[in-house]
Amino acid sequence: MASIQGKKMNPSRFHPSQIKFYVILIPMAILTGLPIVFIFSQALKPLNELYLYPPRFFVSHPSLSSFRKLLEAMNSSDVPIYRYFFNSIVSTLLTVLCTVGITACAGYALSKKNFRAKNLIFGINTMALMFVGAAVKIPKYLIVYGTGMIDKFAVHIIPALAMPVGLFLVKQFMDQIPNELLEAAKIDGATDWYTFRKIVVPLSKSSLATVVILTFQTAWNTIEASELYLNHDNQKTFAYYMSTLTTTGNDVAGIGMAAAATLIMFIPNLIIFIVMQNNVMSTMAHSGIK
Amino acid sequence: MSKKNEQKREERSAYLFLAPYLILFLTFIVIPVALAMTLSFTDFDSVNFPKWAGLKNYISLFTSDAVFMQYVVPNTLKFSLIAGPLGYILSFLMAWMLAQVPKRSRTLLALILYSPSMTSGVAMTVIWKVLFNGDQTGYLNSLLLNWGLIREPVQWLQSTEWLMPVMIIVTLWSSMGVGFLSMLAGILNINPELYEAGYIDGVKNRFQEIVHITIPSLKPQMLFGAVMAVVNTFQAGAIGVTLSGSNPTPQYAGQLVLNHIEDYGFLRYEMGYASAISVVLLIFIAVSSKGVFKLFGDGE
Numbered sequence: 001m002a003s004i005q006g007k008k009m010n011p012s013r014f015h016p017s018q019i020k021f022y023v024i025l026i027p028m029a030i031l032t033g034l035p036i037v038f039i040f041s042q043a044l045k046p047l048n049e050l051y052l053y054p055p056r057f058f059v060s061h062p063s064l065s066s067f068r069k070l071l072e073a074m075n076s077s078d079v080p081i082y083r084y085f086f087n088s089i090v091s092t093l094l095t096v097l098c099t100v101g102i103t104a105c106a107g108y109a110l111s112k113k114n115f116r117a118k119n120l121i122f123g124i125n126t127m128a129l130m131f132v133g134a135a136v137k138i139p140k141y142l143i144v145y146g147t148g149m150i151d152k153f154a155v156h157i158i159p160a161l162a163m164p165v166g167l168f169l170v171k172q173f174m175d176q177i178p179n180e181l182l183e184a185a186k187i188d189g190a191t192d193w194y195t196f197r198k199i200v201v202p203l204s205k206s207s208l209a210t211v212v213i214l215t216f217q218t219a220w221n222t223i224e225a226s227e228l229y230l231n232h233d234n235q236k237t238f239a240y241y242m243s244t245l246t247t248t249g250n251d252v253a254g255i256g257m258a259a260a261a262t263l264i265m266f267i268p269n270l271i272i273f274i275v276m277q278n279n280v281m282s283t284m285a286h287s288g289i290k
Numbered sequence: 291m292s293k294k295n296e297q298k299r300e301e302r303s304a305y306l307f308l309a310p311y312l313i314l315f316l317t318f319i320v321i322p323v324a325l326a327m328t329l330s331f332t333d334f335d336s337v338n339f340p341k342w343a344g345l346k347n348y349i350s351l352f353t354s355d356a357v358f359m360q361y362v363v364p365n366t367l368k369f370s371l372i373a374g375p376l377g378y379i380l381s382f383l384m385a386w387m388l389a390q391v392p393k394r395s396r397t398l399l400a401l402i403l404y405s406p407s408m409t410s411g412v413a414m415t416v417i418w419k420v421l422f423n424g425d426q427t428g429y430l431n432s433l434l435l436n437w438g439l440i441r442e443p444v445q446w447l448q449s450t451e452w453l454m455p456v457m458i459i460v461t462l463w464s465s466m467g468v469g470f471l472s473m474l475a476g477i478l479n480i481n482p483e484l485y486e487a488g489y490i491d492g493v494k495n496r497f498q499e500i501v502h503i504t505i506p507s508l509k510p511q512m513l514f515g516a517v518m519a520v521v522n523t524f525q526a527g528a529i530g531v532t533l534s535g536s537n538p539t540p541q542y543a544g545q546l547v548l549n550h551i552e553d554y555g556f557l558r559y560e561m562g563y564a565s566a567i568s569v570v571l572l573i574f575i576a577v578s579s580k581g582v583f584k585l586f587g588d589g590e
Contacts, residue, residue, distance in 0.1 A: 009389050009485070010478050021387040022395075028384065029402040032463060035417055036405050042420065054432045106311035113304035114297075121308070128319055129517050130579045132524045134548055135568045138555045139325035143317060162314035165468065165518075192303045214468070221410030243412045258416035262409075269408035277401065284468075284475035288510020289517065289587075 039266060042259035043067070050256050066256035073257060074241070079233045088220065088238040091156035095219040099161050100211050107170035107207075108200050112182060122171065126289060128164040137228070144229050155229040156237070160219060166211040172286045173207035174200060207286075209279035217269055239265060323572065329565035336559050347566035358567075361542035362550045365454065366527070369546055370578070373458045374523040377465025378516060384466060385474040386504065400474060406464035414460075415532045422446040422456055422533075447534050450543035456533065457544050461526045469515030469522075476511030477504065513586035520578050524571070528552070547571045 011018065042050075044062040074081035109115075110122050133140070140159065149155040177200060185195045201208070226240035242261035245254065273280075305312075330347055332340035351358055384403055388396045406414075421429045424445040431443040446452045480503070488503045505512065530544025531537040537553055539545050547567060555564030 009480065009482065011390065011392055013392055018391050021390055025384070025387050025391070025399050029399050032406060032466070033402045035414070035421070035463065036402075036409070038421065039409075039417055042417070053427055054436070055427055055429050057429060102310045102314065105307040109304045109307035113300060113307070115301040115304040118304070121312070124320075125315070127579075128315070129514075130521050130575055131319055131323075132521060132571070132575060133319075134525060134528065135551065135571045135575075136322040136326050137551070138561050138564055138568070139322040139329065140318065142325065143322060147317075158314070159318045162311060162318055164315075164319070167311060192307075196307070217408060221413070223412060239410065239412070245416070255416065255420060259420075262413040262416055265413045266409055270405070273404075273408060274401070277397070280471060281475050281478075284472045284511075285479045287468075287472040287514050288476060288508075289513040290510045 036266075039259060039262050042256065043263040045256060045259075047253060047256065050253070066253075066260040069253060070257045070260045077233075079236075083234050084236065084238040084241045087153075087156070087235060091153070091225075091237060092216060092219040095157045095160050096212055096215045098157065099163055099166060099215045100208050102161055103163065103166045103170050103211050104201055104204065104208055105196070106167050107174050107204070108196050110167070110171045111174035112177070112179070112200070125164050125167055129168060131164060141228060150229055151231055151235070153235055156219075156225045159225070160215075160222070163211070163215060163218075166214060169210055169283055169287055170204060170207045172288070173283055174204050176286065177203050206279040207283040209276045210283040213273055213276055213280060216272055220268060221265065326565045326568045326572070329562050330569045332562045332565075334561040334565075336561050340562060343562060347563045351563070351566055351570070357538075357542060357545070358550060361545050362547055365542070365544065366546045366574075368454065369458060369461075369527070370523050373461040373465070373526070374519055374578075376458075377462050377523065378469070378519040380462065381466050381470035381515060381519070382473055382512070385470055385477055386500070388474055389477040400471070403466045404471065407467040409464070411464075411526070411529065411532065418456075418460060418533055419447070419535075424448055448540050450541045453530060453534060453539060453544040457526075457529050460529060460533070461523065464526075465519070465522065467518060467522060469518035472511045472518075473508065473515045476508045480504065480507045509586050513583065516582040516586055517579055520575060520582060524548070524575050547574070 008017070038057065041057065041059045043066055044064070045059045046061055046063040046065050049056065049059060049061065071081060074084070110118060110125075144150060144155060144159060149158065181199060182195055185199055190198070221239055223237070223240045223243050226236035227243075230236055238261075242258070242265060245258045245261055329340060331343060331345070333343045333346075334340035388400055388403075391399070423429070423431065424443060424447060426432055426435060426443045428443065428446070430446065431440070434440045435443065444452060446456050484503055484507060485499065488499065493499050493502055527546040527548040530539045530546060531549050531552075534540055534544060537549055537557065539549065547570070551564050551567045551571070554560045554567065
């Protein structure tokens with residue numbers, strides 16, 4: 001009997017005893033999923049359905065008219081549509097690439113190197129997990145100003161690169177790479193850089209993929225740089241453009257356009273997460289704070 | 291090669307690998323915090339050089355800022371004490387149940403529960419505004435009117451009564467984030483033999499099983515999840531302004547500390563005063579996290 005209890009976790013197939021969990025999980029998933037479904041439904045509604053009273057949750061005749069309106073609106077503004085997209089894509093890609101590189105290097109040092117300040121630095125980083133960036137917007141602005149990054153495209157990227165959660169996850173994950181492996185490589189004459197690139201990075205792929213997802217989510221969604229540090233519209237991102245839609249467009253057509261933009265913002269996050277979700281789960285298995 | 295030399299080389303290479311992260315971490319996280327602390331003791335209007343003001347900002351914050359003491363502090367306490375623990379408990383329970391269904395349905399359900407974390411707060415505003423619209427064209431109003439639960443439309447986002455509950459619901463909706471995934475993975479990785487041993491040692495039911503086996507084995511992930519819950523709750527703190535569309539929120543009903551900082555920093559340009567509020571918020575977050583470490587940490 002005792003052994004049956006233990007096997008209840010991570011079951012390989014359906015068993016009637018699981019029904020009680022489904023009874024709670026499925027309604028929760030539906031409640032959580034409804035607003036997401038609503039983004040799709042609202043974005044695909046033609047104008048007359050957006051006007052409809054009483055309002056209907058689901059779209060009955062899907063159309064792309066809101067997307068077309070969005071394109072028109074963007075084309076008639078001073079900054080052409082592709083410019084916002086270009087800015088978003090370039091800044092997000094560069095942020096993701098640099099963050100992964102910097103985090104992997106730092107994680108390697110903290111996990112596999114011996115030096116005096118090691119525990120102190122990791123301790124401070126763990127404390128910084130609870131750092132809420134929005135609380136220090138003002139001093140951060142002063143620093144961005146002081147370093148001369150106002151109105152430079154790099155301001156999308158450089159202030160966003162240090163991510164304590166990412167370093168934390170990567171370091172914890174690298175901790176389980178056996179030290180013997182690295183020592184063997186060293187004896188064979190491998191340099192640090194070579195060991196790092198050829199052994200450590202490939203073995204920590206899961207955790208690095210997780211950093212990709214987390215960085216992508218923040219970089220793609222953030223409007224901080226566009227809002228605070230950049231004055232010219234042609235340097236701003238799609239996320240920023242869409243935030244102006246949600247704050248100004250209160251008429252019905254505006255609501256359709258904003259929903260279409262919300263959907264465009266959401267889809268890349270969803271795809272990247274689905275593609276990489278296995279990596280996330282294996283990283284998270286080592287995510288505990290010990 | 292002498293041992294001392296080798297140790298020196300090891301240190302040098304460690305710092306080389308750490309340098310880029312460390313420099314950015316210092317510049318954009320440590321120094322802003324230090325700067326906020328320094329500025330909080332000054333008068334600073336963002337044009338003239340800051341003037342030393344001693345404790346003046348803190349004194350007026352706690353003695354003469356009626357909005358802060360009457361609305362901001364109680365609102366923040368209410369919001370964080372409800373949304374934080376509730377979101378956390380919900381994440382744990384969902385993770386615990388998900389761990390007991392087969393992989394395929396687990397992956398799908400976990401993806402749906404996590405999906406709010408992939409949306410951006412700003413982008414979702416447009417959706418909430420339509421769902422919670424104050425006249426009868428709002429979806430929630432229309433539904434409740436239809437069912438006869440209310441007689442006239444409720445001003446969800448503009449009323450002092452409802453803004454806070456809506457903020458809490460929206461925050462709970464997106465509370466299953468990284469911490470939730472961490473706890474889920476943690477539960478799945480608990481050694482099954484522990485359960486067997488537990489039942490032999492006298493665990494009698496599922497509740498005892500959670501208390502005596504699951505939670506103790508999951509402590510590191512639960513601590514990580516709790517820290518993430520604290521951060522998420524305080525980060526969500528600006529949501530009242532986005533939902534109601536105005537800062538200050540209607541009669542300060544949804545005014546939280548983050549909004550108060552913005553109000554003074556970016557609308558009134560009293561940077562010294564705003565920094566003092568930031569410091570108070572950071573202390574508040576640190577104290578909450580300390581409590582969380584006490585609860586789940588290794589008994590220090």
